[in-house]
Amino acid sequence: MARNDRAPPRQPPSHPYYYLTQALRALDPEDPRRFAVLLEREPILRAWGRRALSSRGSAIPRPRTCC
Known part of the structure; x- marks a missing residue:
């Protein structure tokens, strides 16, 4: 059984941020x-x-309210 070591072709990102960034660069x-x-x-x-x-959760220290 031959192993296929070739990766599938990469698809361009489908997120609007990618296309907006490309437009900005152009x-x-x-x-x-x-x-x-x-x-x-x-x-x-x-x-x-x-x-x-929101993913950091309680890792951000809260400011102290009193002495």
């Missing part, structure tokens, strides 16, 4: 459409940040 730095791309990408980054914070 635009000139002075292109005003960059702001539209950044505005579409921002909610994704905020959601990822909230998910990261």
Whole structure:
């Protein structure tokens, strides 16, 4: 029985963040459409940040309220 050592071809990511980042890289730095791309990408980054914070749980020390 022959073993197939070849990996399947990689599929491009299907997440919108990937495509928005590619669009941002393709635009000139002075292109005003960059702001539209950044505005579409921002909610994704905020959601990822909230998910990261919630996964840390109690590892983040709470501020002390009294002496």
